[in-house]
Amino acid sequence: MRSLLLVLGCLTAVASPLAAANGQDQIADPKAAVQLFWSQVYGQGGTTLYCGSSFGGENGQLKASPIYSTKQLKSTLRCVTDRQCSIMNPRYSYIASDLHNLYPALTRVELARRNAQFGELDDSVPSKFADIGCDMKTSFQLVEPRDEAKGNIARAIFYMHVEYDLPIVGQVQMFKKWHQMDPPDAEEKARNDKIAGLQGTRNRFIDNPELVEQQIKN
Numbered sequence: 001m002r003s004l005l006l007v008l009g010c011l012t013a014v015a016s017p018l019a020a021a022n023g024q025d026q027i028a029d030p031k032a033a034v035q036l037f038w039s040q041v042y043g044q045g046g047t048t049l050y051c052g053s054s055f056g057g058e059n060g061q062l063k064a065s066p067i068y069s070t071k072q073l074k075s076t077l078r079c080v081t082d083r084q085c086s087i088m089n090p091r092y093s094y095i096a097s098d099l100h101n102l103y104p105a106l107t108r109v110e111l112a113r114r115n116a117q118f119g120e121l122d123d124s125v126p127s128k129f130a131d132i133g134c135d136m137k138t139s140f141q142l143v144e145p146r147d148e149a150k151g152n153i154a155r156a157i158f159y160m161h162v163e164y165d166l167p168i169v170g171q172v173q174m175f176k177k178w179h180q181m182d183p184p185d186a187e188e189k190a191r192n193d194k195i196a197g198l199q200g201t202r203n204r205f206i207d208n209p210e211l212v213e214q215q216i217k218n
Helices: 002-020 030-041 070-077 082-088 092-096 107-113 147-164 172-181 186-199 211-215
Strands: 062-066 102-106 137-139 142-144
Touching (some): 030 062, 062 107, 070 092, 082 092, 102 107, 147 186, 147 211, 172 211
Antiparallel strands (some): 137 142
8 A cells, every 4th residue: 555655656746747837738649639639529520720611520631730830839949850849848749739729721721821820911812722612811921811710710829828838929919809800609619628628728718708808918
């Protein structure tokens, strides 16, 4: 009995730094996170974030798209490879695996979006994906998603900022406006519940939208 208590005490001592940290501490493998994303969060299908395209499950035309991009994360942490990032910041693997930061996207759209920043473009800028009925404007290093996706994007960015102390890449006031114009809907709330069950953290800005003005500084 004494040996068991000693082992449990050691495990608690090891786990306590992560338990005390913000953000999720259940999933530490980005590949495993993607598997959970498709099998558990979107196991019954859903709609892609940027185009609103319906899908029945994982397929080759879809990607798990990180809203706070991998490029932005590595730039912030000043590292290049996943191994280097994990050495420099032990929380890296948990940050990169956070399901709240992942949304389904068409592969074609994700290829155009992943190295760009979110912003607002002039109305005269056409959608690059009009041929597939996708209302997302693109310019050099800048993308503006459809209105129905803007709030989801803003809340994911605010979540990553608050939970992991990551800088907000882009205009804070713009993201606040997006949050107001596109409040959490039933689909986003149900997704929040599923992710909370898998990794133990909720996106507070979906549960309590008014927290944005209280916790996000301009």
